[in-house]
Amino acid sequence: MTADLHVVGRSVPRSDGVGHVTGRTLFTTDRSFPGMLHLKVVRSPVHHALVRGIDLSEAERVPGFVRALTHVDVPHNVYTILGLIGVEPEEEFVLAEDRVRYKGEPIVAIVAETEAAALEAVACVRLDLEELPAVFDVEEALRPGAPIVTHWGNNTFMYEGHPCRRVRFGDVEAAFARADHIVEGVYNTKPIEHAPTETTACIAVPEANGRYAVYTNTQALYFSLDNTAIILQVPGSRLHFIGGTVGGAFGGKVDVIVEPLATLAAMKTGRPVKYAFARWEEMQVSSTRSAWRIYVKDGVMRDGRIVARKVTSYADSGAYSRQTPYALTKHAANAAGPYAIPNVSIDAYCVYTNHVPSSAMRGFGITMASFAIEVQMDRIAEAVGLDPWSVRFLNAYRNGDMKPHRKRAEDATLIETMQAAAAFVGHELTPEQAAMTSDPRREGGE
Amino acid sequence: MAKLRGTGIAAVNYPTGMNLGGDPSQALIHATTSGSFVVTLSATDLGQGLRTVIAQIAAETLGVGVDDVFIDTADTDTGPHDMGTFASRATHRVGNAVIAAAKEAREALLEVAAEELEASRDDLETDGLGNIRVRGAPGRSVKVTDIASLAQFTYGRTISGRGAWMKPRSAVDPETGAMDPDSTEAHACTVAEVEVDTETGVVTVISIKSAYEVGRQVNPALVHGQIVGGAWMGMSHALYETTTPYYPDPGHRPKDFSEYLMPGAHETPEIDCVVLEYPSSNGPYGVKGIGEMTANSPIPAIVNAIYHATGVRIDELPVTPELVLRGLEAKERHASGGVTPSTAGD
Amino acid sequence: MVSSIVSxxxxxxxxxxxxxxxxxxxxxxxxxxxxxxxxxxCRQGGCGSCAVLVDGEPVLSCLLPVEDVAGRRVTTLEALAEPDALHPIQQAFIDHLAFQCGYCTPGMVMVSKALLDRDPDPSRAEILDALAGNVCRCTGYAPIAEAVADAARVLASRGAQSR
Structure with missing residues (x-):
């Protein structure tokens, strides 16, 4: 088939390469517009507090101050980004109302003639906060008596009545009972920042026809447009989003954080408004990759075959869930790893804490599952006296295998990929391993 | 005190696409009167090279040269709907939509060419070099650029195409977790070699060597770039990065690049790969996708290599020098009758 | 504090x-x-994306008060290419795919230019030294280092031809 292809399969140069190396590529904040205002945000200095009062009087006297926006200015202030695909409930506040749930949560937006004036006015806003106890650990957040982060009374995202995304396949407890070995591990990972070299940014510009053009470095133009339309309660047809060139994202630019406020400010002032994260905001306020705690318990036979795998995962969603509930579902579907295991049980919890919200990041729900499972595979190898290659070949999934989430494997090439890696690094496989394929197992098993 | 070397492996799959909410993309294509084709999208290029690979896919399907295809993205007034660039979905979904649009545009092109050449549409073929010719009749050919112009000025026709691709929404069974959350599976196997300084706890990654299987490679150089950059990111996740160094304690959060640790140019190990192609059944020309997965297998491969080098099993990320030193200490205590060296309960 | 004119x-x-x-x-x-x-x-000296040359020396323009360049010559990436021809460093960045998103690229090209102006035949370690203050989140640096080494070879062969 490759021989028939003219262009697909060829390493043609990047069509945007010349723009990138000459600096002609226009990124979002490379644009400026006449009369452009600058938006900066007053953020919570504490992890959890009641908002008793906001005093803008000093900020309003800063030369160049144009106006402030608080939650009363936001038409639909409580949203959830995945509401577009039916995820409930609405939970995140565009601007905080009576409570802040993480350090850095936006409370007031300041619009000013210059960036310096906006920053000065932000520093002049006086907040009256009453600090509340906060919770920072995923398992502590689930204990009775823990501070409650959400507005519905517990700290988990609810999946159709369950506090976790469940996968049930076979009977793990029966398999544990007959397994020769039980191998257990607990895997912890800390939050990670996407750290794109270009920070999250947009510029909202009133157009002559009453619409608003929004130049943005979002990863998902319509996701941003549709959420902005909901938050501002305007028809999507009044919004015109322009982007497509992004200075690194890695999942961090799927959230819809800057566009609603900048567009609202443009509506309120009739002028272009720029809202760009400073580097510290990108580092400390933008979403992270979740912290994870993953418990893995495996039932293993003497020869190294895994007969049961039980995974209990906690992802720290921070104060709001953003994309994390979805990541947990993808995690649950794949947390058993690329192995044929007849009995699998997975409980994946999306847990609210007073950390900065986490969200999507490259490898969405899978990266940390792969870390846990692949370290666990070496633990199993050690427990049964196999080498790390052999335990993986022995358990590798193949086409036709039913995966724990009841999807039959049809594109499996784990075996071929491991064979290629072994050859690449000069690791000698056994004749049996070298002869294996991902072809469907024959009737009666092998 | 010593510098200990070890190797570790990891083998992973990666499910590409994400259709729990439905996952559609659309594309429009039209020919200009100068004979170039414009593909209009609202998909975003994050640096992975989406514009380039989409131009390749469009050119392949249209039967024209890649230099004659321009990608116009992203503007919601002109580009049709797209869910966005995430979940390793863009090349797969947008590529499929572009193939559909390009097929329709190609039909329109060949219909005009058939009139101009006074030949049957079914006898026409493109040569991928900008010509349409009558099969088996050398000499009877016409340039695509000429047809594009004739279509407008002589025949009053458009040469255009519409394409959409969607994997229908999959519901999750809340009791069993039965679901169909993705389109296809790509694979990787990574072998990492590390050197651990037992005096400082510093882990130096010597090499990250991987085999990847990503379905069809539209652009092997771009695939290679993803693998190399992703291996670096995986190493960075494994050994350096966190916003919350004392998690769950929220203190001491880095605020900039001087406090948020990542390996720099000097810390980059040897990174190399081989790539297998087992085309998928549902991706454009068999694409599976490679955007996200390249940071995954290096992480456990490095952590397993640290164990191979030192006998210290680490279950936390990032693996800081402090963690390594504490592990080495615990292992010594264990050897002299103390507690278990693992950070987890074996 | 009053504003001033800087040339x-x-x-x-x-x-x-x-x-x-x-x-x-x-x-x-x-x-x-x-x-x-x-x-x-980052606007605080941490990423190198703003690097320009001041009298040929690489400088992080986000840390430098503009008064400090009074009377001096600043070179930005815009000055590097001829209208119809890329500089060899730029061409090498394309050839080696030394960018993905492209946001760090201007700074990378400028510090590479400063290096090769100073030392036409740098070792790999010297190339990495030159890049050490610049952050790239996409490529893993290796393609950038290869591009700089390749540009050095091209520039050297051009120098040899013009001699």
Whole structure:
């Protein structure tokens, strides 16, 4: 088939390469517009507090101050980004109302003639906060008596009545009972920042026809447009989003954080408004990759075959869930790893804490599952006296295998990929391993 | 005190696409009167090279040269709907939509060419070099650029195409977790070699060597770039990065690049790969996708290599020098009758 | 504090700007003069995306008050290519795919230019030293280092031809 292809399969140069190396590529904040205002945000200095009062009087006297926006200015202030695909409930506040749930949560937006004036006015806003106890650990957040982060009374995202995304396949407890070995591990990972070299940014510009053009470095133009339309309660047809060139994202630019406020400010002032994260905001306020705690318990036979795998995962969603509930579902579907295991049980919890919200990041729900499972595979190898290659070949999934989430494997090439890696690094496989394929197992098993 | 070397492996799959909410993309294509084709999208290029690979896919399907295809993205007034660039979905979904649009545009092109050449549409073929010719009749050919112009000025026709691709929404069974959350599976196997300084706890990654299987490679150089950059990111996740160094304690959060640790140019190990192609059944020309997965297998491969080098099993990320030193200490205590060296309960 | 007028050169262009004290060169180049190849990844000296040359030396323009370049010559990426021909460093970045998102690229190219102007035949370690202050989140650095080494070879062969 490759021989028939003219262009697909060829390493043609990047069509945007010349723009990138000459600096002609226009990124979002490379644009400026006449009369452009600058938006900066007053953020919570504490992890959890009641908002008793906001005093803008000093900020309003800063030369160049144009106006402030608080939650009363936001038409639909409580949203959830995945509401577009039916995820409930609405939970995140565009601007905080009576409570802040993480350090850095936006409370007031300041619009000013210059960036310096906006920053000065932000520093002049006086907040009256009453600090509340906060919770920072995923398992502590689930204990009775823990501070409650959400507005519905517990700290988990609810999946159709369950506090976790469940996968049930076979009977793990029966398999544990007959397994020769039980191998257990607990895997912890800390939050990670996407750290794109270009920070999250947009510029909202009133157009002559009453619409608003929004130049943005979002990863998902319509996701941003549709959420902005909901938050501002305007028809999507009044919004015109322009982007497509992004200075690194890695999942961090799927959230819809800057566009609603900048567009609202443009509506309120009739002028272009720029809202760009400073580097510290990108580092400390933008979403992270979740912290994870993953418990893995495996039932293993003497020869190294895994007969049961039980995974209990906690992802720290921070104060709001953003994309994390979805990541947990993808995690649950794949947390058993690329192995044929007849009995699998997975409980994946999306847990609210007073950390900065986490969200999507490259490898969405899978990266940390792969870390846990692949370290666990070496633990199993050690427990049964196999080498790390052999335990993986022995358990590798193949086409036709039913995966724990009841999807039959049809594109499996784990075996071929491991064979290629072994050859690449000069690791000698056994004749049996070298002869294996991902072809469907024959009737009666092998 | 010593510098200990070890190797570790990891083998992973990666499910590409994400259709729990439905996952559609659309594309429009039209020919200009100068004979170039414009593909209009609202998909975003994050640096992975989406514009380039989409131009390749469009050119392949249209039967024209890649230099004659321009990608116009992203503007919601002109580009049709797209869910966005995430979940390793863009090349797969947008590529499929572009193939559909390009097929329709190609039909329109060949219909005009058939009139101009006074030949049957079914006898026409493109040569991928900008010509349409009558099969088996050398000499009877016409340039695509000429047809594009004739279509407008002589025949009053458009040469255009519409394409959409969607994997229908999959519901999750809340009791069993039965679901169909993705389109296809790509694979990787990574072998990492590390050197651990037992005096400082510093882990130096010597090499990250991987085999990847990503379905069809539209652009092997771009695939290679993803693998190399992703291996670096995986190493960075494994050994350096966190916003919350004392998690769950929220203190001491880095605020900039001087406090948020990542390996720099000097810390980059040897990174190399081989790539297998087992085309998928549902991706454009068999694409599976490679955007996200390249940071995954290096992480456990490095952590397993640290164990191979030192006998210290680490279950936390990032693996800081402090963690390594504490592990080495615990292992010594264990050897002299103390507690278990693992950070987890074996 | 009163604003003052500062005169300097950007490429071959003489410029005069009215600035408040401590305005950075980066801000002036990007927002007063329109040199948007000068990027702003962090505005505090941590990423290198704003690197320009001042009298040939690489400088982080986000840390430099514009008063400090009075009477001096600033070179930004815009000055590197001829209208119809890329500089060998730029071509090498394309050939080696030494960028993905492209946001760090202007800074990378400028520090590479400073290196090769100073040392036409750098070792790999010297190339990595030159890149050490610049952050790339996409490529893993190796393609950038390869591009710089390749550009050095091209420049050397050109020098040999012109001699």
């Amino acid at each position: 300097f050169q950007v490429g071959d262009r003489e410029v005069e700007v009215l600035v408040a004290p401590m305005t950075t060169l980066q801000t002036v180049l990007r927002y007063q003069l329109g040199y948007t190849a000068v990027k702003e990844g």
